[in-house]
Amino acid sequence: MKNDSTKYLVIGNSVAAVAAVEAIRETDAAGSIVMVSREPKHVYSRPLISYWLAGKVDDGRMDWRPRSFYEDLKVKAVLGAEAVKLDTSKHVVELADGGRIGYEKLLIATGGTPIVPKISGRETAGVFTFTEWADAERVGSFIAERKVARAVVVGAGMIGVKAVEALAARGVRVTVVELAPRVLAAALDERAAKLAEAAMVNAGVEVRCGAEVEAVVAREGRAAGVRLKGGAEVPCELVIVAVGVVPSVALARSAGGAVEVDRGILVDDAMRTSAPDVYAAGDVAQGREALSGTKRAIPIWPGAFRQGRIAGLAMAGAKVANYDGALVMNSVSVFGLATISVGTAAVAPAGAEVLVSERAEPPSYRKVVIQDGRVVGAMLVGDIDRAGLFTGLIRSGTDVSAVKDLLLTEQFGVLSLPAEYRKHVVSGAGIEV
């Protein structure tokens, strides 16, 4: 594109970017907005790519906002263009095609980039990452064209597990290889992970934890299997590498140190970076974490939404509500077995009290972690209904000492909540996640 300038420039087109644009428009109806996205797609939901590959969601349902979104919000969308250079003193962003866009306020919401470990043969045809729609399209075409029968997924985190599920839905036999001793290791503890693993095994998936992929074995230039450390080989025609994501900080780094970057772009509670008029939100940002108070990059959807919204309000000069940090939380279903983990649940902090209830059939596991009278973590597997009661308690920091014995009982509900907090919940003011 040619040179341009705008009041608000947003780099990104996913949840944080969209939430920011919507927040800007609540305050500033007319100020010009330009959105730049590397991907050539209309606003879509990235977490849906596994559902799309599985055939559970069609193209139209991938849209996370109506087709009229850009028009409705008077946004100039520059799609399929990569922002490559940032000059914070001149307030200019340069695109890969040489075009330059001047801004008054800039939001960097470039998300995350998949990590590809140094496995030999990782460039072989048939090896993919799995974080954006184009990845799912490539995997889908590859399965159809090559009549893929077997696949290996490297990594049994959120993305890996959803990839496994999608491949299985496409009739592919899957082996998942995980370095950690259990699946979903960041979110689940040993007992919960066992249940998740059993659900995968029951669905015909081979699960190999505590194993490491050393090389992709190629035959005639195509993936024919993976070799594990120790020498074992797993034959397959397709490999998905899903070992995690890192914040996409290239644009921020191009500013030559003006935008302070740690793991992600460091932001304050109004999503301001160290450079004037530059904000960051979503998976690329490293902002306050709710429970520890320290700055962490937390790549989760609701956190990205909230950060994007705050950034948008701040950019437009509106009053920003007190931001109390992002709460780590994950909800992932494994072949129909629902799992939810919120706060510090997988590993209880020292001195914390851990309450647990379990049932064998149908499998159910519930765990609540209490520290200094407050719930700091909750994990639910199987019977996840009303999990948000715990999220609310964690978020609000409510003292639960008086109702502790009720937390894991059948009748635990709004009625069991401490009076003041209960009044707040019933009022319908809501909470900020």
Added chain:
Amino acid sequence: MKRIYAREEFCLGCRLCEIQCLVRHSKSKKIIKAFRQERDQITPGVMVESAGHVTFAMQCRHCDSAPCLEACITGAMHRDPKTGAVLCDADRCVGCWMCVMTCPAGAVRRGKDQKAASKCDLCAGDKTPVCVLNCPNEAIVYEER
């Protein structure tokens, strides 16, 4: 906006509100038929909680700052621009349960088929929701506060 509020001092715990909700959201709309044949397919949007002798009818608060809206990855959970009610489009929902995880009232549940989230829809714009209309002791009210 108008919300449904429980008056626990009047609630008898009869759970007629749950039944009426089930009937309102059934295919047959007939109480006996719905209760006998459809109750395995419908999750009532209202749930009666009890603790000792105290009982209380609870449903979605249609929050001003609704965490389920921010957490929804599909756009299924949305706010009705006219009524302000928070609604779930079951056709769009993929059952990721982010809403279940974030609702502070625990008022969004998995539907009986576990395919989509299920919650109070304020009876789709009816003047008075059926749980309020049919409560024998006026223990649930629909009002602006």
